[in-house]
Amino acid sequence: MIDELAAPRILTLLSFRTGFSREESAVVAKEKRYYVYIVASRSRILYVGVTGFLMARVLQHKSGETDGFTKKYSINRLVYYESFRYVNRAIARETEIKKWRREKKVALIEADNPTWEDLAADWGKPALLTADSSRLEAGSE
Secondary structure (H helix, E strand, C coil), X not given: CCCCCHHHHHHXXXXXXXXXXXXXXXXXXXXXXXXXXXXXXXXXXXXXXXXXXXXXXXXXXXXXXXXXHHHHCCCCEXXXXXXXXXXXXXXXXXXXXXXXCHHHHHHHHHHHCCCCCCCCXXXXXXXXXXXCHHHCCCCCC
16 A cells, blocks of 8 residues: 555656656556456467556467467467456466366356457557548447
8 A cells, every 4th residue: 555655755656757748647657557468379289367557468478478378389369368456366366267267267258258259359560540430439439
């Protein structure tokens, strides 16, 4: 827990490192999330992990920049994730899922993603802008 005296220093550090204002940094600090995720290979070999930066971690899996199990078996397709506010809950959930038999993990994935689509297929790719994209309004899609 952050004490009241430390909070202003942390917000100043966050605003310096992120370029956000102190007010924006306060929102970022309050909204920190942790993720339990499952990535799979095309042949459906599974890996369960936990991270505080889902996009960065999935992009590491996709690039193969970290040696190990996921690189060896080309496990780089995000097929499932859950979001948590508290890291201890995310770690507990990861531990729980890792203990499951494969069939239960598959059922968890297929409940939300029955076709095993890569939920991060477009992550890290440049966004395509069209002439009409500047006129899009929130909720009009």
